[in-house]
Amino acid sequence: MSSLFHALFEPRRIALIGASADEKKTTSRPQRFLAKHGFTGEILPVNPGRTEILGLRSYKNLDAIEGEIDHAYILLNGKDAVEALAACGRRGVKVASILAGGFADAGAAGASLQDELVRIVRETGIRLVGPNSIGTVSTDPPIALTANAAFAVDRLRTGDWALVSQSGSLIGALLSRADARGIGFSRLISVGNEVDLAVGEVTDLLVDDPKTKAILLFMETLRDGPRLARAARRAHAAGKPVIAYKLGRSEIGQELAKSHTGAIAGSDATFDAFCRRHGIARVSMFESLLDVPALLVGRPRPTGRRVAVATTTGGGAAMVVDNMAVAGLDIAGPPRDLVDWLKPLGIAAGEGKLVDLTLAGAKPEIVAGTIERLLADEANDAVIFVVGSSAQFNPELAVEPLLRFAGAAKPFAVSLTPAADKSLALLTAAGVPAFRHPESCAEAMALCLLRPTPQAEPKLDPPTPAALAALEAGRASGFDERRAAALFAAIGVTTAKALAVPDARRIPAAVAEVGAPVALKILSADVPHKTEAGGVALGLPDGQTAALAAREIEKRVKRHVPGARLEGFLVQKMERGLAEVILGFRRDPLVGPTVTVGLGGVLAEIYKDAATRIAPVDEAEARAMIEEVKGLATIRGYRNLPRGDVAALAQAIAAFSRLAHDDFADVAEAEINPLLVKPEGEGVVAVDGLVLLSRR
Template identity: 50%
Template sequence: MNALHRALFEPRRIALVGASADRTRLTARAQLYLRKHGYTGDILPVHPREAEVLGEKAYPSIADIPGEVDFAYLLLGTQHVEGVVDAVAAKGIPAACVLADGFAEAGPEGAALQARLLATAKAAGLRILGPNSMGVINLNARIACSVNAALEADSLPAGRIALVSQSGSMMGAIMSRGAARGIGFSHLVGTGNEADLSAGEVAGLLVEDPQVDAILLFLEAIRQPQHYADLARRAHAAGKPVIVYKLGRSPYGAELATSHTGALAGSDAAAEAFFRANGIARVTTLEGLLELPALLIGRKPLAQPRRAVGVMTTTGGGGAMAVDCLGVAGIEARAPDAAAGAALEAAGFPHHGRLLDVTLAGTKPERVAAALNGLQQAGDTDLVLSVIGSSAQFRPQDSVAGILRARDAGLAKPLAAFLVPQADASLQLLAEAGIAAFRTPESAADCIRAWCDWRLPREAPAAPAIAHALPERPDEADARKLFAALGLDSPFATIASPQDAPKDVAWPVALKILSPDLAHKTELGGVKLGIADSAALKQEAAAMQHRVARMAPQATLTGFLVQSMAKGLGEAILGFRRDPEIGPIVMLGTGGVTAELFRDVTLRLAPVTEAEAMGMIAEVKGLQVLAGWRGLPRGDLAALAQAIVAVSKLAAREDIAEAEINPLMIHGEGGGVTVADAWVVRR
C-alpha cells in the first residue's frame, strides 16, 4: 500500500485539532469513537488551554506534538482552518481531514478560502480530505476517526465492502442500513467538497486493499473524472466491482447537489454515459446500493446480456410484483425455453408462462432447489430469481435452504432472491452465503437491470487533431466549414446583402439569416424554405433582414446563407458538448424543431467508434423507422454512423464548448446525409 493509503486508512498517530473536553460536543466525538471502537494507536488532542482532553495528554499546538503524525482531523470553525492547515503542512503530516463547512458551497468568499487552503497544502505535499468531511473509518482495523453519529452503535460489523461518500451523513446512514442487514463494511470515507482528494481518487486507493471486494460510491457530483476512469480500469482488472448511486437525476436533485458541495453540475444523461463507458454499475435505489455487490462480486460483466430472467415464486402476488417491476426496468421475465422446460417436466413441475409458481407444489428445500435448477438450464436468460413468501419470515432456515442447495449444484447462472415479507433473518442468511437478496421488487429490478447494463471499461479511440481556424464568434457558415473539415460537407452559399445573388445553387433554396448571436433562427423569422428563384430570394432576404433586426436588435447580422432544398427519409439532431462534470460527449436524437420537446436522445463519451455510433442509432426510437421498420425504405444509417464519429472528434478541440447539427437529413441507403442547419460555440 502507498503512503497516502497508510495515512488515511492505517494511521498510528492521529492529531485531533480542536478536540473538545466536553463529551456532549460534536468536536469530542472523534476521540470518543476512536477509543470506543477499539483504536489502539496514539490519539493526540490539540487544545490551546487544556493539558488533558478526555483522558489523553493534550498539546497547545500541532508544532508541540513530539514525533511524526500520520493524520490530522481538523475539528475547527471555518475561520480557524486556514491558519491551522499552515501548521499541519509545516509539521510534515501527509494527510488531513477538514470537518468545517462554509467553503466552496458558501459562495465566492468560501471558494476563495478553499483555494488558498488547497494552495498551501499543495505547496507542502499535504493531501486534504474535505472540507465538509465527516472523516475516515476502517472497521477491520478498528479505526473510527469520524464524528458521524452512526458510530454511537455499540458494535459495527466489519466486512469486505468499501464506501466512499461525498455526503457525510449518508456515510453513516448506509453503514447503519447495512448493519441491520448483516452487511459489514471495510472502509467508509466522507469526501465532502473534495477541494483536493476526490471520491474517485480515494476509492482508487482501495482497489489493491486485500480487505476490499467491492467499492460503493455515493455521489452528488463528478469531480476530476480521470480518477474515476482510472479507478474503474484498475478495479475491473482486480475483479472488484465499482457501484455508484448518484444524485441529480432530476433538475431539483442536481440543484441541491450543486448548492450542497459547490460543484458545477452536468447533465444526468452525461453522467450515465460516463458510468457506462467506464464500467461502473449504477443503481437508482438506495437499497440497490447495498444489494448489488452480492450479485457482482466474483463475476464479470455479461458479454451479451439477454436482459431476461427466469422467475420462480412461492407466492403468486409477490411473483407478479417482481415480474412487473422487472418489466418496467426493461428486463423480461421469460418463460422456460425447451431445455428448461424439459428439466422442469422431469422434476414434476408444470410450467405455464413467465412465472413458475410452485406454491401448490410445496416449498420443501429439495423441491425449491429442483425448480431453480430447472430454470437454470435455460439458454436465453441471464439469472434465476426466487421469490419467497411468508416462509422467509417465519422459517428462515427452511426458506433459504432450497436456494443454497441450488447454488451448491454448481451451475454457472447466478441465483438471487426477493423476499416478499419483512424477513431480516433470511436476508442475513443469504448475505452470509453471498447470494444477492432483495427487500423490495423495485430494488430487485434495479439491481438486475444494473447487472445487465454493466460493461467492461471501453477503450477510447484516439481523437486526431483538427486543423481548422474558427473565428471567435462563429456564425452558421463558420460552423458548416468546421463540419466540412470533419468530412460533413453539404454545399451552401453566402450573400452579404439582400441584393446579392448566390452562385452555383440549384433552385428551390432555403434562406437563413447569419448571426453569431442567434442559435435559434426559426422563432425570429430568420428561416424561409422553398424559395423558387433569384427575384423571390432578394425580396425574402430584405424582409427577413428587417424582421430579425426588429425582433433581435442586439444581434449582429453577418449576411445570409443559401442552400438548395433537400428531402430525406428522416431527420436527426447530432451534437457535441463539453459537459462540466465529465468532459466531451456526443449526442444523437430525433431532429427538427421538436427535438427539444421529445428528448428522444442518447449520449456517449467522445470520441466514439463506428460500432458505438451504430449502438447509439439503435437506442433512438425515432430513428428505428429508418432501419426498415415494417417494410419502409431504409435510411443510410452507415452514413449517419460516420457522421456521429466525425462530430465526436471535436473532443480534440479544446477551444469548442458545443456544436450541433439540427437537422441532419438522412437519405435513403447510399444517399448519405445532408447538414441542414449547424451551430458552434467557442469556449
C-alpha cells in the first residue's frame, strides 16, 4: 500500500489543529471519537490557548510537536484554516483535512480563499482532503477521524465495503441505515470540495486495499473524470464493483448540487454515458448503495437476463416484476418438475410466470422446496423470493428456510414487502441479499445480470489533411454553415450539395447549378441558429423566387441580430428522408467528449429522445445508440414501415464522434440538425449544422 493510503486511512500520529476541550463543540468530536472507537496511535491536539485537552497534552503549534505527523485535521475556519494548511506544508505533514466550509461553496470571497489552498498544495506538495470534509474513518484498524455526530455510536461495525462521499452528512445517514441492517464498512471518507484529493484518486487508492471488496460513491458532481475512469477500470479487473449514486438527475437537482459544492453537476445523460463506458454501476435510489453490493461482490457476471420469481404475496411480487421488466429483465416461468411437485399440495403454479405460494405455501418445507427447484432450473439465470406478512410476524415460516441458500451458485435475492427489520437483519447476517423496497430489489438484480463492464475505447486515426484544413478555415474566419459542412464532409459525414454566394444577384445562377427546389440560408458565424433569426427559406422553386426571398431574409436577420456579420447566402439542394436525426458533439466539462443522437428537427429539445455516449464510438456502439432512441423505431422497420439506412446512420455517428481527437480540441460543440436518413441503401445526408469553438 502507498504511503498516501496509510497517511489517509491508517495514520499513526494525528494532529488536531483547533481541538477543543468543550464537549459541546463540534471541534471536540474528532478527539473524542478517536478515543471512543479504539485508536491506538498518538493524538496530538494543537491549541495555543491550552496546555491540556481532554486528558492529553495540547501543543501551542505544530513546531512544538517532535517527529513526523501523518495526518492533520484542521478544525479552524476561513483564513485561519488557510494559515494552518500552510504551516502543515512547511512542517512536512503528509495529509491534511479541513473541516470547515465557506470556500468555493460560499461564493466569490470563499473561492478566493480556496485558491489560496490550491497554491499551498501546489507549492508544498502536501495532500489535502476538503475543505468541507467531515472526516476520514477506518474500521480496521479503528480510526474515527471525523466530526460527524453519527460516529457517537457505541461501536463501529467492520465490513468490506468502502464509501467515498462528496457530502459529509450523507456518510452519517448511510452509516446509520447500514448499521441497522448489520452492515459495516472498511473505510469512509468525506472529500468535500476536492481541492486536491478527489473521488477518482481516492477510489484508485481503495482498489489496492485488501480490506475493501466494493467501492460506493455518493456524488454531487464529477471533478476528476480521467482518474475515476482509470480507477473504475482497475477495480473491475480486481473484481471490485464501483457503485455510484449521483445527484443532478433533474434541473433543480443540478442547481442544488451546484450551490452545495461550488461546482457544476453536469448533464445526467453524460454521467450515465461515463458510467457505461467505464463499467460503473449507477443506482437511482440512495438505499441501493446498501442493497446492490451484496448481489455484485464476488460474483461473475451471468450470461442471461431471465429471473424466476416465487412469492407469498401476489401484489408484492407484481411490484418487483414490474420494475424488473422496466429495467430490461425477462421473467422466467416455473419448471415442470416444480409445477408437478406443487400440484398435490393444492398450489397451481403453472398458470402464469409467478410461482404464487400465498396462504397454502407459507410453510418452511414448501418455501425451501420451491427455491431449491428454481435454483436448479437451467431455464433461468437468477431467482427472487418475495415474502409477505409472514416476514414481519412469523419469519420462521418463509424467511428462515431461505438462509440455507446463502452463497447459491446463481444470484438469489429476497424482497420483503412489509417493514420487517428482524427478517432483514437475519437474512443479511446469513449472507442472503435482502431488500426493503421492490424498486431497489429490481434495480439490484438488473445491475447483477446486466451490469456494465468497461468498454474498449475506439482508436482514433489522425484527422485527414482535408479535415485539418477545414478546421483551420473555421478558426480563421468563423464557422458559418458552409465551413461547418466542409468540416463534417472531411470527417466522413455526407452533406447536401450547396453553393455559397456573396449576394442576392448571384442566387439564380447558383440555383441553376444546384438544381431546384432549393433551401436558402443566411451565412454568418454570428447567427448559429438561423431558423430562430428568420434566416432560412425552404422549398424555393426557382432562382428568381430565391433571389426575392434572400432580400427578405437579410431584413429579418438584421432586425433579429443587429450587428451580425453577414457573408452572403447558402443555396442548398432540398433533400428528403424517412426521418430527421439530430447528431451532436460536445466537450462536456465533467466527462470530456460526448456524442449524442436523437430525434431531430425543430422539436428536438422538446422530445429529448436521445442517446449519449462518451466519444469516440465505433459503428457497433452507434447502432446500440440508434436502438435506444424510441422515435427512430420508424426507420428500424416498425410495423412494416419502410426501413431507413441504419447502417449509414451508424457510420455517420461514428464519423462525427471523431471530433473527439485532440487535434480538434478547440471544437467545443458541433451539431447536425437535421441529418436526413434515406431509405435503406441510399445513405444519410446532413442539411444543416454548426460548429462552436472554445474561447482561447
